[in-house]
Amino acid sequence: MGADFPILTTRQMRMVEEAAIQSGAETGGSLMERAGRAAASAIADHWPAFAETGREALILCGPGNNGGDGYVIARHLAGRGWPVRVLAIAPPATAEAQGAAALWRGETVEMGAVSAMPGRAIGLCVDALFGTGISRPLSGEIAGLLRGIAASGCELAAIDILSGICATSGRALGDTRLPEAALTVTFHRPKLGHFLSDGGALGGKIVTCDIGLEPWSAEAGDCVTLAGPSGSLLKRHGHKYSHGHALVIAGGPGKGGAARLAARSALRVGAGLVTLAPPPEALPENAARLDAIMLDGLVDGDALAQRLRDPRISALCLGPGMGLERARRMVPVALGAGRPAVLDADALSAFADGPDALFAQLHEAVVLTPHEGEFARLFPDLGRKLRDEPSRGPAFSRLDAVRIAAARSGATVLLKGPDTVISCPSGRAVIAAATGVNAAPWLATAGSGDVLAGLVTGLLARGFPARDAAGLAAWLHAEAARRFGPGLIAEDLPETVPRVLGAL
Numbered sequence: 001m002g003a004d005f006p007i008l009t010t011r012q013m014r015m016v017e018e019a020a021i022q023s024g025a026e027t028g029g030s031l032m033e034r035a036g037r038a039a040a041s042a043i044a045d046h047w048p049a050f051a052e053t054g055r056e057a058l059i060l061c062g063p064g065n066n067g068g069d070g071y072v073i074a075r076h077l078a079g080r081g082w083p084v085r086v087l088a089i090a091p092p093a094t095a096e097a098q099g100a101a102a103l104w105r106g107e108t109v110e111m112g113a114v115s116a117m118p119g120r121a122i123g124l125c126v127d128a129l130f131g132t133g134i135s136r137p138l139s140g141e142i143a144g145l146l147r148g149i150a151a152s153g154c155e156l157a158a159i160d161i162l163s164g165i166c167a168t169s170g171r172a173l174g175d176t177r178l179p180e181a182a183l184t185v186t187f188h189r190p191k192l193g194h195f196l197s198d199g200g201a202l203g204g205k206i207v208t209c210d211i212g213l214e215p216w217s218a219e220a221g222d223c224v225t226l227a228g229p230s231g232s233l234l235k236r237h238g239h240k241y242s243h244g245h246a247l248v249i250a251g252g253p254g255k256g257g258a259a260r261l262a263a264r265s266a267l268r269v270g271a272g273l274v275t276l277a278p279p280p281e282a283l284p285e286n287a288a289r290l291d292a293i294m295l296d297g298l299v300d301g302d303a304l305a306q307r308l309r310d311p312r313i314s315a316l317c318l319g320p321g322m323g324l325e326r327a328r329r330m331v332p333v334a335l336g337a338g339r340p341a342v343l344d345a346d347a348l349s350a351f352a353d354g355p356d357a358l359f360a361q362l363h364e365a366v367v368l369t370p371h372e373g374e375f376a377r378l379f380p381d382l383g384r385k386l387r388d389e390p391s392r393g394p395a396f397s398r399l400d401a402v403r404i405a406a407a408r409s410g411a412t413v414l415l416k417g418p419d420t421v422i423s424c425p426s427g428r429a430v431i432a433a434a435t436g437v438n439a440a441p442w443l444a445t446a447g448s449g450d451v452l453a454g455l456v457t458g459l460l461a462r463g464f465p466a467r468d469a470a471g472l473a474a475w476l477h478a479e480a481a482r483r484f485g486p487g488l489i490a491e492d493l494p495e496t497v498p499r500v501l502g503a504l
């Protein structure tokens with residue numbers, strides 16, 4: 001895939017940081033100073049007129065190095081002329097945090113003193129309580145403090161990550177309700193928790209600051225990447241057959257809308273030819289609705305087997321509006337042909353009673369595109385682990401779930417959501433995030449999943465490997481929704497794809 005934006009786990013971030021310190025070129029203190037200075041500058045850029053509001057900025061500092069960053073931020077914001085106070089929920093406990101606290105010359109209040117604050121207008125709260133070191137749920141008192149601040153209408157900026165969120169899974173630890181930050185300032189690279197689950201929903205705008213760790217970035221090893229725009233989506237040359245032929249299996253009369261949406265999306269994303277294959281009795285109504293998409297009535301699995309003798313059919317899409325019975329009959333034939341394929345909707349639900357029988361037939365060129373409910377039916381143990389309230393960090397994440405699901409099933413798995421996660425069986429994973437300032441809430445509309453299935457199918461037909469097809473399709477899907485904006489319905493998505501492609 002062209003675009004390659006690495007995202008780190010907490011452990012990978014520590015490896016990079018430790019390598020820098022081991023080299024002798026950096027110390028924990030030098031990194032903290034750079035992090036705090038960069039964060040203060042990102043905060044000042046985000047609220048450029050803050051000093052003129054006459055309000056104060058309250059920096060909430062925890063005991064660890066996240067709190068240490070907070071003291072540095074306090075000093076640099078005060079240096080810009082901002083009225084700043086620190087609220088320390090505990091004394092600094094690391095050498096670096098103690099060093100940073102010692103350089104803070106302004107006022108520091110303690111947790112108990114917070115009730116003495118009303119009357120002072122706090123305009124901005126900087127959350128430097130806990131970062132990557134969070135290990136357990138926030139206490140009720142601290143969670144209440146964060147919520148109270150947000151409820152007062154005060155702006156909230158999170159340092160490294162919103163406190164209470166596990167930086168590796170993005171899940172809020174415990175049953176804590178957390179407020180939403182307007183800005184999250186993180187260091188070196190974004191972390192998984194900035195995009196997944198609650199972290200994706202609550203982080204606001206994510207700004208990643210360079211703190212001089214670039215020379216050691218390779219220490220992180222293989223990384224999950226963030227899906228993004230890629231020039232590989234464009235067609236350079238060739239005739240229609242060199243861009244593949246996608247076959248979308250459709251359902252019976254009155255049920256063709258979902259498959260037509262998938263077929264149109266496959267064509268828009270560049271498949272050279274797309275054929276829609278409903279049962280013969282549904283041909284007339286589909287013929288009335290289609291022009292560039294070809295039609296071929298397929299009665300059953302035998303007819304499909306016959307059709308697949310044509311080696312030019314380079315990808316199949318099964319599921320949208322297909323019907324469970326038709327899916328049970330046709331999916332095994334499609335998989336037996338070894339052709340790249342997308343299984344969505346009914347093609348997944350048809351095997352909910354016996355997923356192992358499905359997994360036994362899957363291969364590397366198959367992409368499963370479940371939403372959370374379909375995922376939990378195919379992988380009940382993983383669904384349960386995602387629903388169980390996490391009491392410790394690092395918590396079980398959607399990424400963990402998808403990686404296990406891909407390894408178990410032998411296919412690429414794309415778990416849909418605002419934080420779409422994709423993994424191939426080897427564990428190479430990509431996240432397509434429509435979260436924070438990149439949210440695409442209008443994607444929550446009927447038929448949106450059918451479009452995604454069609455986009456993946458079109459890219460498979462063009463010859464993209466399964467994981468890349470899934471990652472690019474998920475990015476394109478969300479980007480089309482963002483471009484179209486409010487009022488979007490599923491039909492608008494394939495029609496907006498050309499604008500997204502045109503901007504590459």
Ligand SMILES: NC(=O)C1=CN([C@@H]2O[C@H](COP(=O)(O)OP(=O)(O)OC[C@H]3O[C@@H](n4cnc5c(N)ncnc54)[C@H](OP(=O)(O)O)[C@@H]3O)[C@@H](O)[C@H]2O)[C@H](O)CC1
Pocket residue numbers: 013014017031032033035062063064065066067068069093094129130131132133134135136137138139159160161187
């Ligand atoms: N990685 C880098 O290159 C840099 C990171 N910086 C900043 O450092 C933090 C990570 O700092 P760390 O000290 O590892 O961890 P935290 O500050 O996030 O928190 C650890 C302390 O908090 C206690 N803790 C954890 N969870 C809770 C909780 N729910 N309630 C109360 N206290 C909690 C923890 O106590 P333990 O008992 O678990 O040990 C620690 O005392 C990173 O996020 C960056 O902001 C650098 O400054 C720049 C370079």
Ligand SMILES: [K+]
Pocket residue numbers: 066127128129130131158159160161162163
């Ligand atoms: K924080």
